Amino acid sequence: MSDQPTPMMAQYLAIREANPGALLFYRMGDFYEMFFDDAVSAAAALDIALTKRGTHQGQPIPMCGVPVHAAESYLLTLIRKGFRVAIAEQMEDPAEAKKRGSKSVVARDVVRLVTPGTLTEETLLEARRHNFLAAFAQVRDDTALAWADISTGAFRVMACPQARLAPELARIAPRELLVAEGARLEDLAEEAGAALTELPQGSFESTAAVRRLTALFKVETLDGFGSFSRAELAAMGAIADYLELTQKSQLPLLRLPQREQIAGAMQIDAATRRNLELTQALSGGRDGSLLASIDRTATAAGARLLERRISAPSRDLDTIRARHDAVQHLAEDAGLTADLREALSRVPDMDRALSRLALDRGGPRDLGAIRSGLTQAITVAGMLQDDSPTLLREAAKDLTGHEELIDLLDDALIAEPPLLARDGGFVASGFDADLDETRQLRDEGRGVIARMQGEYAELAGVASLKMKHNNVLGYFIETTATHAQKMMAPPLSETFIHRQTTANQIRFTTVELSELETRIVNARDRALEMERAIFARLREAVLTAAAPIGQAARALAEIDLSAAFADLATGEGWTRPLVDDSRAFRIEAGRHPVVERALKRKAESFVANDCALTEGETPAIWLLTGPNMAGKSTFLRQNALIAILAQAGAFVPAARAHIGLVSQLFSRVGAADDLARGRSTFMVEMVETAAILNQADDRALVILDEIGRGTATWDGLSIAWAVMENLQAVNRCRALFATHYHELTALAAKLDGVENATVAVREWEGEVIFLHEVRKGAADRSYGVQVARLAGLPDAVVTRARDILNLLESGEREGAVHPAEIIDDLPLFRAAPPPAAAPAADKPRDSEAEARLRDINPDALSPREALDLIYELKSLS
Structure with a gap:
């Protein structure tokens, strides 16, 4: 037996070798096939059958496959399990290969490399979340981070010291991180939940980056984009290079890169995001997070904007106030807000439709999405008056001017276009006269076929005779073998020409039918060809207007978010915060938005609390004591969340709020270990505390809970004491410091700006009742034993x-x-043996009624017997 692979397998192996590190989806007709180790891995990951096809070097070749029409669902599974997939398509009609000889192989090539950061298909993406591809570059001592979402066109870059990389990755939450070979950033990528992809050093070369970026944006120079450092160019260039590699000939439609400044947003590190559950709950998933609790956006783009705002609250006062003005305007006009939200609910995801069209992965439905989105944009613009706040007024300007494109799409497309262009049927009648004429021939041909069936049935004397069609035979006449005998005999045999015999049927054709088939087939193919040409024309018209369409999409998202914040404020009784450049932090009757929402579902009320961390301009620290379960952690978190909401542009869950700009937010709440890196719970606590003390400035807000509890009592007390002194004297920040070390309450008398506060409880007959009320003063004890009793x-x-x-x-x-x-x-x-368990107290004897109840099986009682039992028990009381 020869060890030489077949021509097809040789082609497969060559393509596989050219795309290392990825599963190869090898197109064979209606299936993507996988062979060798790819097949073994894919079959296990997808839970599909593993078969064999031929041999290679004397061994059977493992094989598995997935249908082309269902490939997206399989791709999603593979991507979520950490695979990359190379898609090898047939680049020619198999008939062309046959013309070259029986041993010729259909030409195939990889048209796309599917990776976590380069997804565009609707079924592979979360509609309400970005799908970022990030790149970190270092050029000498200069470092930068760039990130892009090719499904929406977003493209941003920032100077990023390596010490800031972890917090920024936590904020951006990329699906994939590109780094240069040997960068050793596996731990950071894993912590951020991103797939790590190493590229050659040449992908991060800053000079080559200029060439790649000018080609990507089709410009001669980058001077019009602003001035970028070499590291920023290298990071953006790596993304451009990777997109060339993965998208092959079709590059995405990215917007011009925007530079972000670290100082432009509230700095929130990864631990704080995790502790406060901003966009993801500690249990995993979106439910239970701040984002899920406040998301009332009507559009997918609005939801993505909300996540960005919550992840990076602004530090620009003008920006914050403009957003608050817009929310207040809409909150004061419930009718306008309701009308806007109703109109916005009909806005499709134009950003992603535009991206798919640019990558030539879109279809008629994406054109329909652009049409519907722009139509609704005009409706929304008409609702916003000239006296609207600046933010809404400026957004409204980007919603108009698309009438010509809307008219074109409206005339060209049917009301509900199909997903794919290949099957046709999406161009409206009356748009193209030639197409209408061709369709008429095609459709009348079907009527002729139906009439011909009746004529042939009458001629043959076979009422059950049928006219059918398949891709192999085309149109044919089919009848049973019994009836076929007389059709195969003169004189009918002169009309009916035998074509095929199957197990139960005989198939015929006629000269007339063959001629008619040629005319019908040509009409059908020509109609499809004409529709594809119209699709290409419409796609080009949309892409020509891509920039203003993108501006309209972003304007709709801005209006949607303002309306969502307004709906939230009026529905939940939230108020506009006063945000200024002071160091004030005064909250009256503040609430925790997530906990309050959960309590409402149980028809329970939330106990609101005040928080005042400043007296004049002097920073203040509250030392909070009280038992576990009393609500200390809720109080700590709610004040941090109120600061985030205020600077994100939302109203806040409080009766009144005055917040001086918060530059940094740190939260050290709860206990967790990091065993994978050899860190105990106490080590993690100390690392996070050290980060806070080393970074917090005088505009920071610091939330600390139970510092020092992970070690021995006196060690822990000493550490907590020293941390408190450092916050007050060195960091001089606003802080909430919760502790069980009552000894620390003495610091309030020794350190300026430190006050004691406690969560009130009440004891009643040995039971502890949590009032969830924060008051000035110190707790007299921790009530730990009572809480332990409640725990069972x-x-x-x-x-x-x-x-x-x-x-x-x-x-x-x-x-x-x-x-x-x-x-x-x-x-x-004592050294003596441990005492026996305390004897149980004598139980009081059951009353006569209790004894009677003990013998009752409720499930066995009829309604009448239950009523009789009630009267019996009543007589015993």
């Missing part, structure tokens, strides 16, 4: 813990040197 610890354990606590507290009051001296006197800690 056995009564014996709770009783023993209370006894030990009483002894420890009495020993402390009597001046014990160390708790160990008291513990040594407790029976529980």
Whole structure:
């Protein structure tokens, strides 16, 4: 047996070698086939059958495949499982290959490399989230980060010191991160949830980047885009290079790159985003996050804009106030807001439709989306008056001027265009006279076929005779073998020409039918060809207007977000915050937006609380004490979220709010470990605390919860004490500091600007009642034993813990040197065998009614018996 591969397998292996690191989808007719290791990996990942096809080097070749028409769902599964997929299409008609000889192979080539950061298909993307591809570049000591979403055209870049890379990746949340070979950023990419792709150093060469970017944007020079550093050019150039590699001949329609400044947005590190659950809950997924709780946007583009705003609240006062003006205007006009939201709900995702059209992956439905979006844009513009706030007025200007394109698309397309152009049927009647004439011939041909069937049935005397069509035989006459006998005998055999015999049917044709088929087939093919040409013309018209269409899409998203914030404010009773350049932080009756929403579902109310971290211009720190379960963490988080909402341009869940611009937000809440990197819970706590103390400036807002609890009591107390002093004297920031170390409350008398606050509780007959109310003052104890009882610890354990606590507290009051001296006197800690479990208290005897109830099986009672039982129990009481 020869070890030489067949021509087809040789072609497969050559294409596979040219695309290392990716599964190869090899088009064979109506299937994408995979072979060798690709087939083994794909079959396991997709849970599909693994078969064999031929041999190679004496071994069977593993094979699996997926249908072309269902490929997108399989691609989604593979991408989510970390694979990259190279799509190899047939580049010619198989009939052309046959003309060259029996051993000729259909020409195939990779037309696209599918990766997590380069998705455009609607079914592969989350409609309400961006799909960013990011690149990090270093040129000597200069570093930069660029990111693009080819599904929407967004393209941004910023100078980014490596120390800022983790927070920025957490903000952007890219699906894929490009780095130069040897960059060693695996941990950062994994933490950000991004697939890491290493490119050759040449992809990050800044001089080559200029050539790539000018080619991408079809310009002679980049001077019109602004001035970029070498690192910024290298990062953008790496993205352009990667898009050339993955998209082959079809490059995406990216907008001109926008530079972002680190100082332009509130700085929020990865740990803080995670702790505050801004866009993703700690449990995973969107539900339970701030984003999910406040998202009332009507459009996909508006939802993506909301996520960007929450991820990067602005630090520009003019921008923040302009956004608040727009929200206030709409909140004060409920009718206008309702009308706007109703119109916006009919706006499709124009950004992504435009992107698919630019990449030649779009269809008639994408043209319809552009038409509908621009039509609704005119409607929305008509609702906004000249006296609207600046933000809304400027947005409205970008919504008009598209009438000519709308008219063209309206005339050309049917009301509900199909997804794909290849099957035709999307061009409206009356748009093209030649097409209408060709369609008439095609459609009348079908009528002629129907009439011909009746004539042939009558001629043959076979009422069951049928006229059918398939791609192999074309049109044919079909009848049963019994009836076919007389059709194959004279004189009928002179009319009916035998074509094919199947198991149950005999098929015929006629000279007349063959001639008619030629005319019909030509008409059908010509109509499809004409529709494809019209599609190309319409696509070109849309792409020519891509820039103003993109501006309209962004304007609609801005209006949508303002209307959503207004709806949220009026529906939930939120108020406009005062944001200025001071260091104030005063919240009256503040609430936690996520917790309040959850409580409303249970028909429960949220206890609002005040927070005042400043007296004049002096920064203030609140030292918060109180038991677990009392609401300390909720109070801490709600104030951080209020600051984020205010600077994102939203109203806030409070009766009144005065917030001096927050430059940085840090939150160290909860306990978690990082065992993969060898970090204990306490080490993670200390690393995050160190980051806060080393970075927080005097405009920062710092949220700290239970610093030092991960180590021994005296160590932890010492660390918490020193951290508090550093925040007050060195960082001089606004801070909320929650602790169980009551000893720290003494600092309020020693440090300027430090105040004690506590979450109130009440004891009633040994039970602890949480009031969820924050008051000035310090907690007298932690109520840990009571909380343990609520958690369900056995009564014996709770009783023993209370006894030990009483002894420890009495020993402390009597001046014990160390708790160990008291513990040594407790029976529980003596060297003698441990005491037996505390005997259970004698249970009181059941009453007569209780004894009677104990013997009752409710499921066995009829309604009448249940009523009789109630009367019986009543008599026993």
